[in-house]
Amino acid sequence: MxxxxxxxxxxxxxTNGHVDIIKRxxxxxxxxxxxxxxxxxxxxxxxNFDFTERFALVQNVLRQIPKIEVCQFxxxxxxxxxxxxxxxxxxxxxxxxxxxxxxxxxxxxxxxEPKIETIFLTPTEHYAYLTASMVREIASLGGDVSxxxxxxxxxxxxxxxxx
Ligand code: ADP
Numbered sequence: 089m090x091x092x093x094x095x096x097x098x099x100x101x102x103t104n105g106h107v108d109i110i111k112r113x114x115x116x117x118x119x120x121x122x123x124x125x126x127x128x129x130x131x132x133x134x135x136n137f138d139f140t141e142r143f144a145l146v147q148n149v150l151r152q153i154p155k156i157e158v159c160q161f162x163x164x165x166x167x168x169x170x171x172x173x174x175x176x177x178x179x180x181x182x183x184x185x186x187x188x189x190x191x192x193x194x195x196x197x198x199x200x201e202p203k204i205e206t207i208f209l210t211p212t213e214h215y216a217y218l219t220a221s222m223v224r225e226i227a228s229l230g231g232d233v234s235x236x237x238x239x240x241x242x243x244x245x246x247x248x249x250x251x
Pocket of ligand 1: 098099104181211
């Protein structure tokens with residue numbers, strides 16, 4: 089039996105932290121299904137990417153890595169899990185600040201579908217405080233984010249923030 093895991097997120101945009109987590113998961117699972125959420129929450133800082141841009145960037149950045157499937161979802165994660173017949177869910181834990189929200193999400197997903205198990209991985213320490221919203225904000229103020237995001241994302245951020 090091949091064991092896959094679903095990695096859901098908004099990826100606005102995909103950062104080196106996300107890629108780090110995906111690579112770690114590939115050491116443990118036969119494949120990672122990266123599920124890009126069509127919906128984002130409204131509070132975001134900096135210039136947001138729309139769904140098409142977020143999805144294309146995830147596909148581009150991950151195209152060289154084998155055993156990755158990129159898909160979209162706009163409903164409940166548990167419905168995607170049932171559709172794919174994959175009940176392991178991957179989430180990244182950075183600092184303590186992620187903990188409560190992630191615990192709540194994992195608990196809710198398990199209530200909705202008891203077969204779901206959420207697996208948390210931690211990134212390498214230089215990405216432990218890296219967030220997509222901080223990257224967007226720095227880029228929108230003209231800062232260099234090349235250490236935090238893959239090249240394709242860096243280019244897309246430059247393009248988006250050109251005035
Ligand atoms: P969401 O909007 O659902 O939180 P994100 O795309 O922001 O989605 O993040 C998806 C997952 O990746 C979350 O579990 C988040 O904690 C994790 N993540 C984001 N950035 C990092 C990082 N730098 N290191 C490790 N995990 C991360």
